[in-house]
Every structure is written in C-alpha cells, then in structure tokens.
Amino acid sequence: MVRELEKYFRPGTGVTTYCPGCGEAILQGLILRAIDELKLNMDEMLFVSGIGCAAWIPSPYFNADALHTLHGRTIAFATGAKMVNPKLKVMVISGDGDLADIGGNHLIHGARRNMDMTVICANNQNYGMTGGQVCATTPEGALTMTTHQGNPFRPFDLCRLVKAAGAVYVARYAVTQPVAMVRGIKKALQTEGFTFIEALTPCPVQFGRRNKLGKPADMLKDLMSKCISEEKTETLSPEELKDKIITGEL
Numbered sequence: 001m002v003r004e005l006e007k008y009f010r011p012g013t014g015v016t017t018y019c020p021g022c023g024e025a026i027l028q029g030l031i032l033r034a035i036d037e038l039k040l041n042m043d044e045m046l047f048v049s050g051i052g053c054a055a056w057i058p059s060p061y062f063n064a065d066a067l068h069t070l071h072g073r074t075i076a077f078a079t080g081a082k083m084v085n086p087k088l089k090v091m092v093i094s095g096d097g098d099l100a101d102i103g104g105n106h107l108i109h110g111a112r113r114n115m116d117m118t119v120i121c122a123n124n125q126n127y128g129m130t131g132g133q134v135c136a137t138t139p140e141g142a143l144t145m146t147t148h149q150g151n152p153f154r155p156f157d158l159c160r161l162v163k164a165a166g167a168v169y170v171a172r173y174a175v176t177q178p179v180a181m182v183r184g185i186k187k188a189l190q191t192e193g194f195t196f197i198e199a200l201t202p203c204p205v206q207f208g209r210r211n212k213l214g215k216p217a218d219m220l221k222d223l224m225s226k227c228i229s230e231e232k233t234e235t236l237s238p239e240e241l242k243d244k245i246i247t248g249e250l
C-alpha cells in the first residue's frame with residue numbers, strides 16, 4: 001500500500017515518526033488513498049495542520065503545499081488561505097486536542113460560517129505528543145497524565161457538536177474501518193462547504209499504556225468491536241449499547 005502511495009510523499013522525508021502501532025499512521029495512508037481514488041491534483045490542494053502527532057500527518061510528508069501552523073489555529077489559517085485563493089481545495093488534518101480543545105472555538109465558528117474545507121480530526125482520546133494529558137474527547141474515568149484518579153468530565157461528542165454548529169457533512173469512522181473511512185473522506189472532499197470527519201485512532205503509547213489496554217493490536221480489536229452503525233442502535237438494549245461508538249454518516 002505504501003509503495004502505491006509513495007508518489008504522494010515528499011522526497012527525502014523517509015520513515016514517519018509515529019510510534020509503532022499508532023493509528024495515526026494508518027489514517028495518513030487512508031487520507032492519501034481517498035485523494036488517489038478521487039485523482040485530485042495535490043498542486044491544487046492546501047493541507048493545514050496544527051501542533052501534535054496528528055498534525056504531522058500531512059506535514060512534512062505530503063508532497064504538497066502545507067501550513068504547519070500554531071497549536072489550535074488550523075481553521076483560522078485555512079479560512080484565510082481559502083479567502084485569498086478560493087480555488088484551493090483546503091484540507092485541515094489535526095488532533096482532537098488541537099481542533100477541539102485549544103482550537104474549539106475556531107472549529108464551531110468554521111462550521112457556523114460553512115467555510116468550504118474538509119476537516120479530519122484524529123481522535124486518540126488524549127494529547128499524545130505532549131505526554132498524554134486529558135483532552136475534550138477523553139472518556140469519563142480514563143487515566144491520563146493529568147487525571148490520575150480518572151477523568152471526572154464527560155467527553156465532547158465532536159460530530160454532534162460540529163453538526164449542531166452547521167457543518168454540511170459529518171461522519172465518524174475508526175481506522176479499523178478503512179473502506180468506509182476512505183469512502184467518507186472522498187464524500188467529504190466532494191461536498192462543498194464545511195465537512196468534518198472524526199477519525200477514531202488508538203494511541204497505544206500514551207493512552208493505551210496508562211489505561212492498560214494491551215498491545216496496539218488489542219486496541220485495534222477493541223475499537224473494531226465497539227463500532228456500530230446508527231441503525232443497529234435501535235435493536236440493542238441500553239446495557240448492550242454501553243461503550244458502543246456510533247460510526248458512519250451522521
């Protein structure tokens with residue numbers, strides 16, 4: 001798969017810096033797969049990312065124009081670029097901390113203004129790069145570097161938040177659903193207006209280790225077992241729905 005997509009990598013960037021088993025490396029491949037299937041010209045695209053592990057997905061690896069911007073300011077930079085050059089296909093790729101914590105205000109206002117851009121938010125349930133602190137998507141009770149006795153707060157449902165703010169296309173997929181994820185990213189890229197994909201991606205090193213979730217493969221299997229479609233929720237009891245994650249177009 002990497003060979004096939006190699007043409008999209010900036011020459012000389014070499015092996016990516018992701019920890020072994022990180023889901024964000026899988027997501028990187030799926031985004032390129034979607035671009036490849038749509039036969040998009042990378043010279044007509046702009047990738048914008050903030051600070052964090054996920055922010056390294058496009059930059060420096062994609063052989064295209066990229067703005068690796070300040071933490072939390074991706075959507076502001078992307079908005080400016082789109083206004084100056086409306087012909088650009090703008091794709092924001094960043095982490096849940098970057099987009100929903102420090103950048104949360106930009107996220108909802110980008111959706112409210114219906115800026116024409118596709119936002120991919122890598123949800124790994126914590127701030128991976130800085131040592132695994134709690135973030136807006138950390139599940140209640142989860143252990144992080146800053147919640148030693150368990151996170152006392154409810155997590156944001158990012159898709160509901162962005163949908164309520166006005167996004168025209170919202171979907172959630174896990175990296176364990178590669179075919180559906182690629183289909184969703186393609187649809188988002190083909191839809192005009194503010195489109196949003198929440199990509200569920202395990203962080204075995206910071207989140208997994210702290211919460212004793214096993215090896216990277218165990219985390220992927222666990223994620224796979226939790227994802228269900230919205231239709232399926234109608235046939236399950238509240239008990240069976242506990243811990244399940246709704247994926248698909250929302």
Ligand SMILES: Cc1ncc(C[n+]2csc(CCOP(=O)(O)OP(=O)(O)O)c2C)c(N)n1
Nearest residue numbers: 051052053054071095096097098127128129
């Ligand atoms: C203004 C500012 N505050 C804090 C930081 C430190 N910082 C860098 S990345 C990051 C969190 C990244 O988390 P996330 O966006 O979820 O990405 P991940 O590393 O988990 O993929 C933080 C707090 C910073 N670089 N700039």
Ligand code: SF4
Nearest residue numbers: 019022053128203205
């Ligand atoms: S810290 Fe977590 S999110 Fe960052 S590269 Fe490592 S496994 Fe991936």
